[in-house]
Amino acid sequence: MEIDIPQMMDFLRQESVRRKLQHPKAKRIIAFHRAFLDSIKTTGRLYEVGLVVGYKMRTGTLIQDVLTAPGMITRGKLSIFPEMIKGRKQMKSIFKKSIKREDGQ
């Protein structure tokens, strides 16, 4: 039997989050992932300002990367407003059903 290592790693990560058994050093990584998913749940596409604000709120890292933001804005790399897809209701439904499906295991 062949062991699918990437699948196994994903399973262990997902299961540790579901059981709330993360390593303390992974807190910021998980906070980033949650902020990322929160952003696309609302808009359908990643809204980087929303992601950064969400991440900082979760971790208290308020001054991190404050010097990077102006450089991103002047290079046209940071959109002030989010891009909203038409299928936002569908996205909310996908999130709701997916979370229910995993938590219901």
Added chain:
Amino acid sequence: MKLGYYPGCSLTSGSREYHESVESLAKAFDIELIQVPDWNCCGSTAAHNLNKSLSLALPGRILALAEKNDLKELVVPCAACYNRLMMTQMELNSDKKLSSEVSELIGMPVNGKIEILNVIQFIQRYITPALPGKVVKPFNYKVACYYGCLLVRPHEKLAFDRCEDPLSMDEMAASAGAIPIDWPFKTECCGAGLTMSRTDTVARLSGKIVREAVEREADAIVVACPMCQSNLDMRRPEINKATGMKLDIPVIYITQLLGLSIGLTPKELGLQRHFVPVKLKPVKDTVQAGGESETKSNQLTEA
């Protein structure tokens, strides 16, 4: 010619120079890229780290929309999106029960019939055959082609190029006049999505890659992934701090390299958006005029 196109979130925000260079290159070869209507984020690392259903449903919706709009081939320049779309389609095709469950989650059927092309495959198929006749400004520089993780791993599933020592990007860079260097860091990890949550790790890993390219005397690092580009370019202050060096080698996309070689302008390719300025040292022309060597103008500093 028309091809399906999934830019993904990075290409419409933090890595828009990649989007610009892909579109400019395609246009120069009379290819129209048709975006998947109303596409959504693929979920990236966040979804497959936290929620299995979401990690399949988000790419599943993109594939379903592409199928619904009769797009047979889908060009996906972001290596992370390419990886997620490929892995999802393969997983759904190998498990019919799971496929119908995902169809139920997204409220649309997913048939798993799309041909997903990463940017290198797109170039190999549609650009390389016509490239020789279009090169007007050979990219006469030494380049370190850096593939990263997501184009080649997991290799048993993606089956793209050679897992440890890929060559496809080196070959296409050479066909545009570049001199690819032989180096051992082609598929080392740059730190990927840890750029905010573990910047120290990204600086350490990316620092090794950038330093190795500089020590092997490359003039530029060439990439095909927005996350790799961002880590090697935008995180340069952190990299310099971690390595204790002042590394100023630019990091360009393969689409920018090819675009410059066919005479597209730096602005059309978004070169002005890089954090590390794309300024390469002038190259001594190989043609000697009147017994004196001429210095070729630096095509990248015109912007």
